[in-house]
Amino acid sequence: MKVEVSAPEEFQGSVVGQLNQRRGTILNTETAEGYLTAVAEVPLNTMFGYSTDLRSATQGKGEFTMEFARYSQVPKNEAEALMATYKEKQAADQAARK
Numbered sequence: 001m002k003v004e005v006s007a008p009e010e011f012q013g014s015v016v017g018q019l020n021q022r023r024g025t026i027l028n029t030e031t032a033e034g035y036l037t038a039v040a041e042v043p044l045n046t047m048f049g050y051s052t053d054l055r056s057a058t059q060g061k062g063e064f065t066m067e068f069a070r071y072s073q074v075p076k077n078e079a080e081a082l083m084a085t086y087k088e089k090q091a092a093d094q095a096a097r098k
Contacts, residue, residue, distance in 0.1 A: 001047060002069040005038045005054065007062035012036045014057040022046035041069050 003024065007015050009031050015038055019026060024042035031037075047066060054062045074082070 001042055001044050001066045003040050003042045003047070003064055003066050005036075005040075005062060005064040007036055007054070007058045009034055009036050011058045011062060012038075015054070015062065018050070018053055018057060022050065042066075043072070 003019070005015050005019070012029075012031075015036060016026060016029070019038065019040045019042060022042050023046055024040040026038060026040045028039040029036065050064070054064060
């Protein structure tokens with residue numbers, strides 16, 4: 001997802017740090033008239049709950065928009081975890097049918 005965050009300059013460290021924690025790639029940051037605008041690409045599955053975290057980190061003064069940017073391959077470790085969960089569920093479903 002393409003995420004654009006606006007917040008007062010004083011919260012720049014928190015905003016950029018949160019985007020990095022969510023495996024975001026910062027594309028651009030600008031400051032104008034005391035406000036920071038950060039543009040990043042962030043995986044959708046890590047964005048759930050971001051609005052609450054952003055409000056907490058910026059004393060309610062930060063806001064963001066999000067739009068689809070592109071599809072991307074899932075990192076190998078996450079893909080393996082998803083496949084393991086799927087196989088466990090399949091095994092449980094088959095055991096329940098017997």
